Amino acid sequence: MNPDIPLQLLGGLSAREFLRDYWQKKPLLIRQAMPEFESPISADELAGLALEEEVESRLVIEHGERPWELRRGPFGEDDFQKLPERDWTLLVQAVDQFVPEVAELLQHFRFLPNWRIDDVMISFAVPGGGVGPHFDNYDVFLLQAEGRRRWKIGQMCDSDSQLLEHADLRILADFQQGDEWVLEPGDMLYLPPRLAHFGIAEDACMTYSVGFRAPSAAEVLTHFTDFLSQFLPDEERYSDAGLEPSNDPSQIQHDALDRLKALLNEHMGDERLLLTWFGQFMTEPRYPELVAGSEVAETDLLAGLKDGAVLVRNPSARLAWSEVDDNLLLFASGQSRLLPGNLRELLKLICSADALHLDNIGQWLTDDEGRKLLVELIKQGSLEFADE
Secondary structure, three states, rough: OOOEEHHHHOOOHHHHHHHHHHOOOOOEEEEEOOOOOOOOOOOOHHHOOOOOOOOEEEEEOOOOOOEEEEEEOOOHHHHHHOOOOOEEEEEEHHHHHHHHHHHHHHHHHHHOOHHHHEEEEEEOOOOOOOOEEEOOOEEEEEEEEEEOOEEEEEEEEEOOOOEOOOOOOOOOOOEEEEEEEEOOOOOOEEEOEEEEEEEEEEEEEEEEEEOOOOOOOHHHHHHHHHHHHHOOOOOOOOOOOOOOOOOOOOOOHHHHHHHHHHHHHHOOOOOOHHHHHHHHHHHHOOOOOHHHOOOOHHHEEEEEHHHOOOEEOOOOOEEEEEEEEEEEEEEOEEEEEEEEHHEEEEEHHHOOOOOOOHHHHHHHHHHHHHHHHHHHHHHOOEEEEOOO
């Protein structure tokens, strides 16, 4: 994708202009980002997903005296029949992993790294429905699919922002409203992290939320050090050879801190290990249980592809790749594989092509490493045959 071509999705801005002026900086309202957009899933079908055990769903109901009650799915059909006519919202997470037509929406956001995209959440709300004024710690694109929703934009927030006392919802106690817009079908609103917002349904409406992964510093430090510790022998410890006599044995001298920092820097600064951990961490599937592999032999793979079989990515799998010296690293659903540099184009296809078939991967089937990689990804579950 040419980053300097104007995009209708971004209101005529190029990807470069959007990333420079708006991304993680300020909101952007885009009228008719997707003209004549029609939701591939109806409100009834969305409610049907919320009945399923493996689907993450929530109901937020606003009450006059006790506002914003949260209920968690899976729900039963009678749960929806008992709902009032106003002031409730159904939210279903990761719909893109269960409805392929919803996953296709993400193709419009290819100007951003695939591995940064988390999921597509869809909310359906009746008139007055909303989840209260709040803020998120990640970027989000809010695409209006059906009906109208009023969005009120507030202040930038942080961990010190006061919240209402609520066991389940993070609702701002002080919402300082600024801009206000009503979004029609096809309109889209981009919001940067930590910007307070409050959406209220004007009528029965459906909103698509494209959210992004943004690990906290605490997550990075905790998960990376846990990963790193797997490679460190127990005998590698703090040491102080050449220690000078101390006037006060109770005092921790600053040279002790210097030794400690040197110990940490020696390992924390290992870029290859950091890249390996980061790639695995950012490609961990939201629902690992849905990435289930199947046994296949290389001969069966070759025969199947020659007979017209097609490989596709598991909707729950996450894939990315990077370079390490003259080699390549493929990250697939939380795992990594070191591969030779000649497989670069194959890795690109595996990570981005809609389908893999004899026409686009045939040249790599004669390569031992390429053939072995395809088989491993099928066994792992990141790739599967289209008819499965």
